Amino acid sequence: MADIQVLPGLYQNGTGPGWKELVDGINGLKGVVVILGAPDTGKTTLALYLSRELQLRGCNVAMVSADMGQCAFGPPATLGMSVLKGPTSLKDLKVHSMYFIGSTSPVGHLLQTTVGLKRLVEKAQGGGAEVVIIDTSGFVEGGAAWELKFQKIELVNARHIVALQRGQELEGILSPHEDRKCRTLHRLKIYEGLRLKSYEQRRDYRKQKFSEYFQKAMTKGIPLGAVRLINPLNILTGEGCEGLYKRLLVGLNDDENFTLGLGVIEDMGLKELRLLTPIEGIERVKLVRLGAIRLDENWYDSRVKQG
Numbered sequence: 001m002a003d004i005q006v007l008p009g010l011y012q013n014g015t016g017p018g019w020k021e022l023v024d025g026i027n028g029l030k031g032v033v034v035i036l037g038a039p040d041t042g043k044t045t046l047a048l049y050l051s052r053e054l055q056l057r058g059c060n061v062a063m064v065s066a067d068m069g070q071c072a073f074g075p076p077a078t079l080g081m082s083v084l085k086g087p088t089s090l091k092d093l094k095v096h097s098m099y100f101i102g103s104t105s106p107v108g109h110l111l112q113t114t115v116g117l118k119r120l121v122e123k124a125q126g127g128g129a130e131v132v133i134i135d136t137s138g139f140v141e142g143g144a145a146w147e148l149k150f151q152k153i154e155l156v157n158a159r160h161i162v163a164l165q166r167g168q169e170l171e172g173i174l175s176p177h178e179d180r181k182c183r184t185l186h187r188l189k190i191y192e193g194l195r196l197k198s199y200e201q202r203r204d205y206r207k208q209k210f211s212e213y214f215q216k217a218m219t220k221g222i223p224l225g226a227v228r229l230i231n232p233l234n235i236l237t238g239e240g241c242e243g244l245y246k247r248l249l250v251g252l253n254d255d256e257n258f259t260l261g262l263g264v265i266e267d268m269g270l271k272e273l274r275l276l277t278p279i280e281g282i283e284r285v286k287l288v289r290l291g292a293i294r295l296d297e298n299w300y301d302s303r304v305k306q307g
């Protein structure tokens with residue numbers, strides 16, 4: 001799959017307080033590591049640092065990007081998994097597997113996000129990963145966020161929970177895991193020089209990632225008789241419904257529901273789906289999952305209304 005695009009400036013900037021000790025702790029007690037933090041707290045930087053340092057110490061490491069908005073690798077609206085192999089640099093990392101979410105935020109997609117994360121972690125572990133580092137989204141406020149983080153931690157059976165906090169903002173999410181023998185909580189202070197990204201900067205970042213992803217895309221046709229549509233928003237298809245599905249983002253999934261690539265719908269008749277996609281081997285697509293966002297000609301995303 002495609003080369004990972006690492007965020008500019010990531011990791012090369014150095015380490016943060018307590019990071020080296022954390023590497024030792026994880027190396028001594030291997031398993032799944034969930035990194036939690038509000039937006040702009042250094043989660044992705046820490047995830048990349050841990051992945052690299054543990055791999056350099058001989059661990060079999062995989063990293064999962066569970067942030068479908070400001071993803072460290074892979075296109076937005078997906079979760080991605082990468083297996084670190086050999087003494088390579090971060091820019092040589094490849095996306096090993098993807099899971100389509102179809103939205104750039106977990107809100108309204110909590111189940112998909114949780115299932116997708118579990119499938120990717122299982123895949124990494126099935127491939128021999130002793131340590132799986134999970135970089136999460138900054139969605140940490142409110143009941144839904146609490147539940148999402150709690151259920152994710154349980155489902156992947158996190159051995160380590162790493163919290164990057166400005167103040168006490170994660171304490172509600174962390175408190176159930178205090179003093180549990182099966183989990184180790186690590187509270188880290190964030191790097192002082194961190195600056196908050198604006199809504200526009202985040203939107204521009206996604207646009208850039210989508211435009212890079214679709215740079216070499218071509219129009220291709222999929223016979224609708226050869227695939228199954230997964231259409232939970234019940235977006236009407238067929239003639240006369242162009243306004244509903246035009247430019248909709250879709251996940252092109254294999255038989256196991258892992259994502260081979262993304263497409264943007266150009267046209268959907270009764271017999272054929274025409275879409276813009278960079279993927280090769282379109283005959284491997286078995287499931288087409290309709291997303292909840294549309295991409296405009298400049299690759300900016302917007303949410304679609306439920307049908």
Ligand SMILES: Nc1ncnc2c1ncn2[C@@H]1O[C@H](COP(=O)(O)OP(=O)(O)OP(=O)(O)O)[C@@H](O)[C@H]1O
Nearest residue numbers: 009013015016039040041042043044045070138191
């Ligand atoms: N320890 C550090 N030392 C120097 N720079 C850092 C450190 N941690 C993070 N940064 C810088 O801060 C910026 C934001 O970091 P990062 O993207 O890791 O945060 P995040 O919590 O993943 O953000 P988001 O909420 O967008 O996912 C990046 O430019 C990164 O290089």
Ligand SMILES: [Mg+2]
Nearest residue numbers: 043044067070
């Ligand atoms: Mg991040």
